[in-house]
Amino acid sequence: MTDKIELIGLSKEEIGQELAKIGEKPFRAKQLWHWIYWQGETDFSKMTSFSKDLREKLAASYTITRPKIVAEQISKDKTHKWLLEFEDGQRVETVYIPEEDRGAVCISTQVGCAVGCRFCHTGSQKITRNLTAGEIVGQFLVARDVYKEWPTPSDETRYLSNIVVMGMGEPLHNAENAAKAMKILTDGDGISLSKRRVTLSTSGIAPKIAPFFRETKVQMAVSLHAPNNEIRSQIMPINNKYPLEEVMKACQEYQQMEGSRFITFEYLMLKDINDSLDCARQLIDLMHKYKLDAKFNLIAFNPWPGCGFEASSGNRIHAFAKELNNAGFAAPIRTPRGQDILAACGQLKSKKDKE
Numbered sequence: 001m002t003d004k005i006e007l008i009g010l011s012k013e014e015i016g017q018e019l020a021k022i023g024e025k026p027f028r029a030k031q032l033w034h035w036i037y038w039q040g041e042t043d044f045s046k047m048t049s050f051s052k053d054l055r056e057k058l059a060a061s062y063t064i065t066r067p068k069i070v071a072e073q074i075s076k077d078k079t080h081k082w083l084l085e086f087e088d089g090q091r092v093e094t095v096y097i098p099e100e101d102r103g104a105v106c107i108s109t110q111v112g113c114a115v116g117c118r119f120c121h122t123g124s125q126k127i128t129r130n131l132t133a134g135e136i137v138g139q140f141l142v143a144r145d146v147y148k149e150w151p152t153p154s155d156e157t158r159y160l161s162n163i164v165v166m167g168m169g170e171p172l173h174n175a176e177n178a179a180k181a182m183k184i185l186t187d188g189d190g191i192s193l194s195k196r197r198v199t200l201s202t203s204g205i206a207p208k209i210a211p212f213f214r215e216t217k218v219q220m221a222v223s224l225h226a227p228n229n230e231i232r233s234q235i236m237p238i239n240n241k242y243p244l245e246e247v248m249k250a251c252q253e254y255q256q257m258e259g260s261r262f263i264t265f266e267y268l269m270l271k272d273i274n275d276s277l278d279c280a281r282q283l284i285d286l287m288h289k290y291k292l293d294a295k296f297n298l299i300a301f302n303p304w305p306g307c308g309f310e311a312s313s314g315n316r317i318h319a320f321a322k323e324l325n326n327a328g329f330a331a332p333i334r335t336p337r338g339q340d341i342l343a344a345c346g347q348l349k350s351k352k353d354k355e
């Protein structure tokens with residue numbers, strides 16, 4: 001352990017305050033930010049725009065660290081999964097999901113999750129702790145290191161072009177740190193991801209939804225997974241606390257916010273649970289009732305040992321999609337990636353924890 005202060009995760013203002021403490025002018029904060037988040041530099045001695053004296057002063061009081069890679073897997077389809085470990089030994093999963101010439105990094109916000117969705121492997125792991133803002137950002141920094149995307153390339157030429165906050169944990173149960181992380185990741189002087197390319201998914205912590213997205217302006221996705229309270233409560237116990245009506249009202253509020261276009265709902269296709277045409281019709285009615293301009297991502301379920309659910313058949317999923325399409329809703333089918341590498345989120349962590 002070190003008593004030095006970790007700079008990753010501090011806001012630009014906080015970095016300014018730190019520099020003031022060691023007698024430096026506030027404008028140095030922007031330069032230091034540039035070294036950390038634009039250049040990806042972790043070694044103060046290489047920050048050549050600073051005097052030798054300042055470099056030494058920084059190194060004496062501060063540190064810039066990355067989470068440690070303790071395991072990694074690359075699947076046949078090039079999906080790249082890392083198990084990352086923090087200072088205190090806690091671990092999370094981070095995944096890079098490449099497309100043709102770009103791709104998304106899927107990051108985690110908690111160790112475990114308190115929401116306990118029945119179909120989710122992470123949900124079966126209980127909650128250990130929240131990640132700090134620095135630990136959330138650190139996952140993307142590791143991916144940038146591995147793919148050598150330093151200094152920050154132009155938007156068009158990046159392989160790590162998007163972020164999806166869809167890893168382990170419920171981000172709105174850790175809203176303050178998640179919001180701080182979103183601001184660091186989308187800061188134009190550093191990592192510089194467009195807010196349009198960052199999507200955060202929530203299981204529907206209703207009162208936090210509108211405030212969070214108003215503050216961060218990143219894209220929202222809501223894990224809906226059912227068209228009524230009965231089915232939703234059965235697979236997502238959180239629905240007893242924040243029932244569908246409250247989630248829908250929060251989505252309405254989000255939709256009315258300036259600049260918001262449409263809402264993305266995630267819908268996991270579970271055989272004989274939520275995949276009937278009747279469910280699709282109820283979903284359409286729900287959208288009409290709350291006047292929501294929505295798109296559905298139909299997710300193929302990734303089974304894991306002991307989960308007790310099965311994936312819907314391809315035919316079922318296509319019929320469901322068609323029903324939504326006919327009512328004017330886009331409903332792309334998200335094909336599973338990295339099937340050969342313990343793809344269900346949380347599985348790699350479980351395996352290594354057991355070892």
Ligand code: SAH
Pocket residue numbers: 119120121165166167168169170171201202203222223266268299300301302303304344345
């Ligand atoms: N906690 C947030 C974000 C992380 S989960 C949320 O629930 O939205 C990201 C997505 O993965 C959610 O839509 C979740 O329902 C889905 N998911 C969970 N377990 C899955 C599994 N076994 N197969 C496929 N998708 C799963």
Ligand code: SF4
Pocket residue numbers: 113114115116117120121122123124167168169170203223
């Ligand atoms: Fe938590 Fe999301 Fe998994 Fe539900 S699906 S248990 S909210 S991580």
